[in-house]
Amino acid sequence: MNEADCLHSQAEVDACIGRVAEEITAVLHDCNPVVFCVMNGGLIFAGQLLTRLNFPLEQSYLHATRYRNETRGGDLFWKAKPEVSFIDRDVLIVDDILDEGHTLMAIIDFCKHAGARNVHTAVLLDKQHERKADPSFKADFVGIECEDRYVFGYGMDYKGYWRNAAGIYAVKGM
Numbered sequence: 001m002n003e004a005d006c007l008h009s010q011a012e013v014d015a016c017i018g019r020v021a022e023e024i025t026a027v028l029h030d031c032n033p034v035v036f037c038v039m040n041g042g043l044i045f046a047g048q049l050l051t052r053l054n055f056p057l058e059q060s061y062l063h064a065t066r067y068r069n070e071t072r073g074g075d076l077f078w079k080a081k082p083e084v085s086f087i088d089r090d091v092l093i094v095d096d097i098l099d100e101g102h103t104l105m106a107i108i109d110f111c112k113h114a115g116a117r118n119v120h121t122a123v124l125l126d127k128q129h130e131r132k133a134d135p136s137f138k139a140d141f142v143g144i145e146c147e148d149r150y151v152f153g154y155g156m157d158y159k160g161y162w163r164n165a166a167g168i169y170a171v172k173g174m
């Protein structure tokens with residue numbers, strides 16, 4: 001942490017979450033959505049976002065992971081599938097980061113096959129690089145387009161630690 005670079009300050013991230021909340025409100029305020037936090041990384045973004053969504057919604061969580069506290073992704077592993085029914089409902093998936101996109105695309109696929117009417121996605125960060133699983137895939141709501149480094153803070157870990165960092169940090173040399 002002492003050697004990490006701060007890429008985005010708490011004030012900057014906070015303002016971005018406010019803007020994303022306004023964008024989501026404009027689209028989903030009368031849709032009666034179910035909002036799923038993708039654990040673990042989505043926890044802080046979802047928490048700070050949800051109190052700014054001033055319309056009726058249900059909230060739940062799911063847990064899918066590719067990284068398992070490592071800095072390289074592998075196969076998607078479901079730790080907890082959604083328990084709230086979202087058949088014929090609008091679903092909003094909230095996650096911390098869209099990196100290669102495998103995780104979010106697999107979750108969308110799952111929700112659509114399980115009967116969701118519309119699946120919307122919100123990510124705090126969209127990492128900019130040429131390794132996207134599907135370059136045409138974009139999240140509907142994005143807080144910050146971040147540089148291509150391994151980042152932590154605001155829910156994202158470095159080897160399991162520092163999800164609690166109040167800012168977006170990049171590991172030195174990564």
Ligand SMILES: O=P(O)(O)OC[C@H]1O[C@H](OP(=O)(O)OP(=O)(O)O)[C@H](O)[C@@H]1O
Pocket residue numbers: 038039040041042064065066067068069073095096097098099100101102103104157
């Ligand atoms: O776009 P991708 O390359 O698929 O990566 C993005 C995913 O990676 C992280 O989850 P991780 O698997 O690290 O689980 P965690 O949230 O429990 O740390 C993050 O929270 C996203 O869900």
Ligand SMILES: Nc1nc2[nH]cnc2c(=O)[nH]1
Pocket residue numbers: 067097099100149150151152156157158
């Ligand atoms: N913590 C963390 N998790 C990720 N999952 C995919 N990319 C990243 C990243 O840059 N940082």
